[in-house]
Amino acid sequence: MSQFDVTIIGSGPGGYVSAIRCAQLGFKTAIIEKYSTLGGTCLNVGCIPSKALLASSHHYEELQHFADHGIEVSGDVKVNLEKMIARKQAVVDQTSGGVKFLMDKNNITVFNGVGSFESATSVKVTKEDGSSEIIESKNIIIATGSKPSSLPFIKLDKDRIITSTEALKLKEVPKHLVIIGGGVIGIELGQVYLRLGAQVSVVEFMDRIIPGMDAALSKELTKVLKKQGMKFYTSHKVQSVERAGDVVTVKAENAKGEIITLEGDYSLVSVGRRPYTDGLNAEKAGVKVTDRGQIEVNDHLQTSASNVYAIGDVVRGAMLAHKAEEEGVMVAEILAGQKPHIDYNLIPGVVYTWPEVAAVGKTEEQLKADGVAYKAGSFPFKALGRARAGGDTDGFVKILADAKTDEVLGVHMIGARCADLIAEAVTAMEFRASAEDISRMSHAHPTFAEAIKEAALAATDNRALHV
Numbered sequence: 025m026s027q028f029d030v031t032i033i034g035s036g037p038g039g040y041v042s043a044i045r046c047a048q049l050g051f052k053t054a055i056i057e058k059y060s061t062l063g064g065t066c067l068n069v070g071c072i073p074s075k076a077l078l079a080s081s082h083h084y085e086e087l088q089h090f091a092d093h094g095i096e097v098s099g100d101v102k103v104n105l106e107k108m109i110a111r112k113q114a115v116v117d118q119t120s121g122g123v124k125f126l127m128d129k130n131n132i133t134v135f136n137g138v139g140s141f142e143s144a145t146s147v148k149v150t151k152e153d154g155s156s157e158i159i160e161s162k163n164i165i166i167a168t169g170s171k172p173s174s175l176p177f178i179k180l181d182k183d184r185i186i187t188s189t190e191a192l193k194l195k196e197v198p199k200h201l202v203i204i205g206g207g208v209i210g211i212e213l214g215q216v217y218l219r220l221g222a223q224v225s226v227v228e229f230m231d232r233i234i235p236g237m238d239a240a241l242s243k244e245l246t247k248v249l250k251k252q253g254m255k256f257y258t259s260h261k262v263q264s265v266e267r268a269g270d271v272v273t274v275k276a277e278n279a280k281g282e283i284i285t286l287e288g289d290y291s292l293v294s295v296g297r298r299p300y301t302d303g304l305n306a307e308k309a310g311v312k313v314t315d316r317g318q319i320e321v322n323d324h325l326q327t328s329a330s331n332v333y334a335i336g337d338v339v340r341g342a343m344l345a346h347k348a349e350e351e352g353v354m355v356a357e358i359l360a361g362q363k364p365h366i367d368y369n370l371i372p373g374v375v376y377t378w379p380e381v382a383a384v385g386k387t388e389e390q391l392k393a394d395g396v397a398y399k400a401g402s403f404p405f406k407a408l409g410r411a412r413a414g415g416d417t418d419g420f421v422k423i424l425a426d427a428k429t430d431e432v433l434g435v436h437m438i439g440a441r442c443a444d445l446i447a448e449a450v451t452a453m454e455f456r457a458s459a460e461d462i463s464r465m466s467h468a469h470p471t472f473a474e475a476i477k478e479a480a481l482a483a484t485d486n487r488a489l490h491v
């Protein structure tokens with residue numbers, strides 16, 4: 025029987041990062057993964073493959089604007105989807121291999137198989153061939169992640185009525201892709217296929233897409249995507265999704281109670297994800313699971329069994345890879361007797377469309393609901409030299425600051441490279457910067473980051489320089 029200080033169930037970004045930190049802190053560490061590849065949802069069917077396809081399809085779209093830059097491309101430009109998907113898979117395989125390398129480098133023992141609790145200190149690993157072994161461990165971290173969820177009346181056939189997992193490996197560009205759910209995953213994958221030539225319709229129950237983000241970002245993203253040809257049916261409640269042959273029919277009820285019908289050849293169901301605990305036998309360890317299927321944890325990510333912790337998508341909070349990573353590090357450090365802390369308000373959220381959308385802190389809607397007096401400053405990318413030079417003029421940066429103290433409370437941006445620009449806002453807010461602090465820092469010219477300085481100037485006392 026193998027014995028460890030810490031055993032982690034699940035090798036996603038939460039699990040494998042936690043394993044590395046545990047090993048760094050001197051713990052004898054094991055990680056259990058049911059699939060043959062490491063890296064979880066993020067590396068295999070999430071962040072990395074979706075960004076690979078977004079990058080490939082973006083290149084194709086950009087090519088169509090080369091003429092504006094005086095570049096003439098002669099001959100046919102065609103998409104080879106099979107090759108594009110194969111490249112995506114090569115990126116995934118290489119990245120997953122990188123995780124295996126990191127496990128070996130840090131002397132972390134990897135077990136392939138399904139982990140299920142026998143008690144709070146022992147886990148059975150059942151391998152694909154049916155054989156099993158028992159691992160004894162002083163501490164156990166549950167990092168089993170999440171799976172796509174659906175609506176009770178939708179029968180996912182994973183062929184034409186699909187989830188994000190199948191959308192990452194389609195064999196043809198859909199003629200008409202009907203997306204159910206206008207959240208981050210649906211919109212990102214929608215833009216991939218829109219760029220490749222599909223007609224894309226998005227049906228969303230709420231009155232706007234990316235509903236968790238600041239309303240101004242939803243509005244701008246909708247405007248840009250509409251310009252690119254995406255169709256939106258917001259405030260529409262999906263009633264049925266049926267397949268007959270190669271045709272998928274989606275019926276939805278609008279705000280007036282009328283039923284609209286959309287016919288496509290594929291329907292992507294992206295209505296969220298559910299925490300995954302199937303086969304874990306959490307109850308055998310005395311670990312409580314909430315009604316929503318999440319593992320219940322306290323502020324220290326400790327479950328109802330004192331030596332068992334849980335992190336990432338399987339616990340409350342944003343379902344994001346970097347949130348899972350922070351939690352993985354935090355638990356390792358708690359086990360080592362340290363006192364780590366995560367400010368959940370400062371976990372950034374990003375949509376990797378182009379223009380990219382990124383945000384951190386409070387939205388205007390939240391500040392209004394909380395009755396916080398705030399001031400807002402915005403700066404449009406079209407007023408920025410760098411944006412005009414590159415031809416990426418859509419979007420803006422908006423900074424929300426406390427009306428009295430000037431402390432930055434939220435930063436919301438949409439535009440080129442915002443996924444990376446948001447890091448400046450996170451740093452500033454971690455150090456509790458005021459809008460004036462940001463406005464007085466030198467930002468290299470010409471850069472997209474100048475929009476942050478200008479928005480800070482606008483928030484300080486409405487004195488942006490270039491508008």
Ligand SMILES: Cc1cc2nc3c(=O)[nH]c(=O)nc-3n(C[C@H](O)[C@H](O)[C@H](O)COP(=O)(O)OP(=O)(O)OC[C@H]3O[C@@H](n4cnc5c(N)ncnc54)[C@H](O)[C@@H]3O)c2cc1C
Nearest residue numbers: 034036038058064065066070071139169336337343344345
């Ligand atoms: C299409 C898509 C795009 C995304 N893009 C982004 C993005 O750009 N940025 C971002 O931050 N997030 C993104 N996400 C979300 C991100 O993938 C998740 O938040 C992240 O993977 C959660 O990490 P985790 O470690 O909690 O779980 P997971 O990554 O889900 O990993 C859990 C692992 O546990 C394994 N497992 C489960 N049960 C057992 C068991 N009993 N025994 C052994 N192994 C088990 C699973 O097989 C899996 O490998 C995306 C998700 C999707 C679907």
